[in-house]
Amino acid sequence: MKNSDPSLDRLLRAAGQYRPAIEQEPPFGFVTRVVAEWSAMAGGNTGSGVDARLQAMWFRRAFLCSMAVMAISVGWSFKTDTAAPNDEMAIASYDATADLP
Amino acid sequence: MADAGFDMEACLAGLRRQDEQAAADFVRELYPLVLKLVRSHLPRRSSEEDLCQVVFIKILSNIGQYSGKVPIEHWVSRIAINTCLNALKAESVRPELRWSDLSVDQAAVLEALASNPDEPDPSGGAASRDLVETLLSALNPQDRLLITMLHLEGHSMDDIKQVTGWTVATIKVRAFRARRKLKRIFQELNSQDTR
Numbered sequence: 001m002k003n004s005d006p007s008l009d010r011l012l013r014a015a016g017q018y019r020p021a022i023e024q025e026p027p028f029g030f031v032t033r034v035v036a037e038w039s040a041m042a043g044g045n046t047g048s049g050v051d052a053r054l055q056a057m058w059f060r061r062a063f064l065c066s067m068a069v070m071a072i073s074v075g076w077s078f079k080t081d082t083a084a085p086n087d088e089m090a091i092a093s094y095d096a097t098a099d100l101p
Numbered sequence: 102m103a104d105a106g107f108d109m110e111a112c113l114a115g116l117r118r119q120d121e122q123a124a125a126d127f128v129r130e131l132y133p134l135v136l137k138l139v140r141s142h143l144p145r146r147s148s149e150e151d152l153c154q155v156v157f158i159k160i161l162s163n164i165g166q167y168s169g170k171v172p173i174e175h176w177v178s179r180i181a182i183n184t185c186l187n188a189l190k191a192e193s194v195r196p197e198l199r200w201s202d203l204s205v206d207q208a209a210v211l212e213a214l215a216s217n218p219d220e221p222d223p224s225g226g227a228a229s230r231d232l233v234e235t236l237l238s239a240l241n242p243q244d245r246l247l248i249t250m251l252h253l254e255g256h257s258m259d260d261i262k263q264v265t266g267w268t269v270a271t272i273k274v275r276a277f278r279a280r281r282k283l284k285r286i287f288q289e290l291n292s293q294d295t296r
Binding site: 004005007008010011012014015016017018020022023024025026027030031032033034035037038039041042 | 119121124125128129132133136137140150153154157158161162210214215226227229230232233248252253254255280283284287288291
């Protein structure tokens with residue numbers, strides 16, 4: 001299939017010869033706006049980085065505290081479990097001696 | 102293009118230190134390049150100044166990713182082109198062109214092309230460019246980019262490859278399809294004129 005049209009080719013050539021003038025200087029206030037937005041973003045990024053680090057630190061501390069509480073409670077329940085038979089034996093001995101005439 | 106007296110290396114080092122003066126110098130230095138690219142690939146409803154600002158913010162925010170392996174102008178061009186392509190993609194509606202939508206100058210160029218076998222009057226270059234850009238607005242962003250770079254700006258395949266990251270084969274196939282679509286739109290517009 002023929003992929004060109006003479007009229008279209010002429011139009012493209014004429015349009016391609018036209019070189020619109022490009023301003024060499026940015027409009028008034030443009031540079032200030034760009035730099036201000038960039039600085040704000042850079043500052044914002046730093047802030048969010050600090051927030052993230054702070055959150056991670058708190059999360060780590062909370063995790064360590066919860067692990068410590070869990071370990072203490074497990075240890076306590078283990079101790080009471082192992083201590084229970086002795087206590088029962090003590091009560092039984094007491095009952096036995098108490099029942100003696 | 103970068104000014105011969107401008108120390109781009111020092112400027113880039115300043116940008117990495119978040120130096121605002123370096124950022125201001127960088128924007129002033131590369132403004133003509135970015136403006137040219139944005140103007141060539143500007144969506145219909147966008148302001149070129151706003152899009153230039155978006156491009157510069159993206160460049161400055163990602164300056165840490167610039168490795169220095171390619172000239173800074175190529176890297177900047179790629180960001181500018183991608184930003185424009187994304188803006189064009191967001192503008193999802195592609196208008197169906199009608200003769201009545203053309204301006205007086207655009208219609209005059211189209212009539213001159215149909216009636217006169219010679220080249221259109223060079224003094225009407227702006228109107229021809231305007232007409233081509235109107236025709237291009239009916240194409241998808243990639244096709245529009247290719248026609249603009251190949252036919253309006255006279256870039257080589259290598260230049261387009263550098264800026265878009267597409268392979269030469271992809272560029273050739275896309276350019277062929279884009280020209281075919283443009284030809285169809287152009288002929289439909291011409292057939293409305295002859296009715």
